[in-house]
Amino acid sequence: xxxxxxxxxxYHGSYCEVKEPDLAKCAKRKDFGxxxxxxxxxxxxxxxxxxxxxxxxxxxxxxxDATNATLTAYLAxxxxxxxxxxxxxxxxxxxxxxxLKDQYCFKTExxxxxxxxxxxxxxxxx
Numbered sequence: 074x075x076x077x078x079x080x081x082x083x084y085h086g087s088y089c090e091v092k093e094p095d096l097a098k099c100a101k102r103k104d105f106g107x108x109x110x111x112x113x114x115x116x117x118x119x120x121x122x123x124x125x126x127x128x129x130x131x132x133x134x135x136x137x138d139a140t141n142a143t144l145t146a147y148l149a150x151x152x153x154x155x156x157x158x159x160x161x162x163x164x165x166x167x168x169x170x171x172x173l174k175d176q177y178c179f180k181t182e183x184x185x186x187x188x189x190x191x192x193x194x195x196x197x198x199x
Contacts, residue, residue: 081149082191083111083177084118088129090143090193094185108178109185111147117174118144122196144194150187 085091094109101107112118122142129135179185 081113083113083147083149083188084115085109085111085145085147086118086121086125086142086196087145088122088125088135088139088142091145092190092193094179094188096180096182096185103178104176105178106180108180111177111179111188112175114174115144117176119196123198126198141195141197144196146191146194147188148191150189 085094091109096107096109099107099109103110122144126135126139126142130137130139179188
């Protein structure tokens with residue numbers, strides 16, 4: 074299992090800046106279920122921007138002609154480690170064909186509280 078450490082910079086790619094993640098707004102049918110997804114890879118987070126925009130357009134959250142999205146950065150705080158290592162290993166093997174560097178899913182308010190908003194960076198799509 075990958076260990077998330079205090080002081081990591083984590084990124085989230087979305088159609089909008091997310092200063093305060095809200096688990097109730099997170100989709101339920103994702104790789105690790107409902108949760109707020111982040112990565113230490115800025116490039117990986119950027120690669121999800123087009124998907125996020127497409128979903129936001131399809132659900133009427135933004136206009137059809139959206140040309141930008143936001144990469145939001147957070148600083149990770151103090152974490153405990155808990156989880157099912159067998160399940161984590163299985164999930165990681167399933168994600169490897171997608172060439173993901175890493176992916177962290179924050180599923181509880183206590184986990185979300187360990188994140189400190191750093192900044193949002195508008196990314197213009199070509």
